[in-house]
Amino acid sequence: MIFGLCDVNNFYVSCERSFDPRLNGRPVIVLSNNDGCAVARSNEVKALGVKMGAPLHQIQHLVKQHNFAVFSSNYSLYADMSHRFEAMIEKYTPNIEKYSCDEMFFQLDGQEHRGNLGAYMRQMVQDIKRGLGLPVCVGLAPTKTLCKIANHYAKSLSVAGGVLTLFSEYNLKNALEILPVNEIWGIGRKHTEHLAKLGITTALQLRDAERKWIRKRFSVVVERTLMELRGVSCLELNEVAEKKKQIVCTRSFGEKTESQTVLREAIGYHVSRACVDLRSQQSVAKSITVGIRTNPFSKQDRQCVRSVTIELPYPTDNTCDFQAAATQALNRIYQTGYKYKKAGIMLNGLSDKGVVQYDLFHRHQPKDDAIMQVMDQINARYGKDVLRCGSQGFEATWVMNSNRKSPRYTTDWNDIIGAS
Numbered sequence: 001m002i003f004g005l006c007d008v009n010n011f012y013v014s015c016e017r018s019f020d021p022r023l024n025g026r027p028v029i030v031l032s033n034n035d036g037c038a039v040a041r042s043n044e045v046k047a048l049g050v051k052m053g054a055p056l057h058q059i060q061h062l063v064k065q066h067n068f069a070v071f072s073s074n075y076s077l078y079a080d081m082s083h084r085f086e087a088m089i090e091k092y093t094p095n096i097e098k099y100s101c102d103e104m105f106f107q108l109d110g111q112e113h114r115g116n117l118g119a120y121m122r123q124m125v126q127d128i129k130r131g132l133g134l135p136v137c138v139g140l141a142p143t144k145t146l147c148k149i150a151n152h153y154a155k156s157l158s159v160a161g162g163v164l165t166l167f168s169e170y171n172l173k174n175a176l177e178i179l180p181v182n183e184i185w186g187i188g189r190k191h192t193e194h195l196a197k198l199g200i201t202t203a204l205q206l207r208d209a210e211r212k213w214i215r216k217r218f219s220v221v222v223e224r225t226l227m228e229l230r231g232v233s234c235l236e237l238n239e240v241a242e243k244k245k246q247i248v249c250t251r252s253f254g255e256k257t258e259s260q261t262v263l264r265e266a267i268g269y270h271v272s273r274a275c276v277d278l279r280s281q282q283s284v285a286k287s288i289t290v291g292i293r294t295n296p297f298s299k300q301d302r303q304c305v306r307s308v309t310i311e312l313p314y315p316t317d318n319t320c321d322f323q324a325a326a327t328q329a330l331n332r333i334y335q336t337g338y339k340y341k342k343a344g345i346m347l348n349g350l351s352d353k354g355v356v357q358y359d360l361f362h363r364h365q366p367k368d369d370a371i372m373q374v375m376d377q378i379n380a381r382y383g384k385d386v387l388r389c390g391s392q393g394f395e396a397t398w399v400m401n402s403n404r405k406s407p408r409y410t411t412d413w414n415d416i417i418g419a420s
């Protein structure tokens with residue numbers, strides 16, 4: 001087996017740099033929702049000791065002193081760049097698993113006729129750099145777990161050409177000997193502590209431990225990891241993304257609010273998003289949970305956390321049905337006199353649309369399906385929420401601060417780079 005993992009270095013930061021080369025060499029951070037914390041850091045920022053998730057107000061002095069470029073998250077840009085990244089890899093191999101927005105697993109079996117696979121991958125790295133402006137690293141190995149490790153070294157050692165392969169015992173031994181077990185994919189804090197008590201602190205020690213002995217003391221997960229470290233592939237490529245069993249949409253507001261209208265509009269927005277997700281995976285949901293809360297960190301505010309679940313008469317994927325249920329839910333939980341900071345919804349009891357059993361009294365209206373289909377098509381073509389339910393409102397006064405967002409270079413005609 002030949003697996004590969006291609007990963008974009010500092011993905012959000014690299015997307016920003018791709019459209020503004022002046023950012024190269026300058027410290028760059030991208031902030032989380034509501035411009036709170038640093039969720040992506042350039043290497044210059046990492047070198048200054050700024051940790052992942054550091055709150056902006058705690059690093060203000062560094063931001064000033066080192067002239068950081070600071071961005072709000074620009075999800076339209078990152079999502080589009082992620083699609084393009086995936087498409088570039090698809091030109092090199094058809095067997096891909098999109099593991100996250102900036103990480104793709106793939107398999108190269110059957111591609112041996114291309115000769116030196118390391119060189120073939122270096123060509124891919126160059127191609128992605130030239131085509132998208134994104135710096136990536138590739139790890140090649142006989143298992144997915146080893147790919148993660150190969151990729152880690154490709155990045156941390158700044159390997160020439162961006163590709164590192166782990167096939168020979170010599171390379172494997174060198175790589176695993178100095179790798180702490182907690183750096184292995186799938187080995188969390190608990191396993192790390194437990195393994196340390198048994199004298200296992202490096203990946204090499206885990207690989208060479210007796211399999212039966214490990215199985216007796218740990219779950220099958222750790223045993224599987226041990227086998228993967230030995231080069232025996234236990235984890236396949238999941239080419240089809242698994243369907244979600246629950247869909248959750250929740251966000252904090254930019255400002256606290258007491259208004260039921262604002263809450264209803266925020267919830268209406270979340271319901272629309274969730275139903276689009278629901279339909280895109282061809283599922284229906286049986287119930288919806290709606291929740292609202294004040295800010296638990298705000299000492300001077302009276303606290304209120306409430307939620308309620310409403311069961312629909314029949315499983316459905318119809319936005320209007322869920323909007324009506326959500327409004328009903330909000331009426332039940334809303335209380336005046338509180339400053340609300342967050343609202344969210346969850347669709348539960350998901351099942352495949354094609355296999356739902358209805359009873360004698362259910363009359364399915366094909367017309368409703370057609371309306372939803374048309375709405376999704378129009379919104380996909382002309383922009384999110386061009387068509388929407390009235391309960392969602394038009395002002396979106398609740399949205400979070402994102403004052404430092406870069407233009408939507410690739411998804412909006414108005415934001416396309418021009419000569420200036």
Ligand SMILES: [Mg+2]
Pocket residue numbers: 007008009010011102
């Ligand atoms: Mg990455």
